[in-house]
Structures are given as structure tokens and as C-alpha cells.
Amino acid sequence: MAGHQPVKLLFIWRTRFYSAVLDRDLFGQWSVTRSWGSSRNGQGGGRITVVPDFESGLALLRTIAGRREKLGYRLSE
Secondary structure, rough: OOOOOEEEEEEOOEEEEEEEEEEOOOOOOOEEEEEEEOOOOOOOOEEEOOOOOOHHHHHHHHHHHHHHHHOOOOOOO
């Protein structure tokens, strides 16, 4: 569906961050882009996962949020 807007989650724990963004890529496919790192040492990484549709992307974001919260991260506003 064309009406869906990108969804972004940002988690913080001490000096670490983890973000996950559900958005369309250049080819029109939905993807979840994850990035993580530390403000302390500048190290980090990223990963892009193509998902079949917006709803699948939301399900992946819920899974990511659950994992991050279990590890002590808090959702930033």
C-alpha cells in the first residue's frame, strides 16, 4: 500500500544505540534497516533486511523492540 509512512525506532542503553527503520528502498520494496553503535568508541554496524510487505516489517520491528528491551535498552522519543 502506498499510504504507509516510514517507521523509526531508536533505542538507547548507556553509551550505546540501536535504531531500526521500516521504509521502502529505491526499488519500492519494504526493508528494515538496522544500525547500532557506541558514542564512546565510534564502533558500530548495520544490516538491511528486505521484507515482503509493510505488515511483515512491523512484525520484525516488534521482535527487535522486544529483544532490545530485554537487553536493557529503552525506547527514545
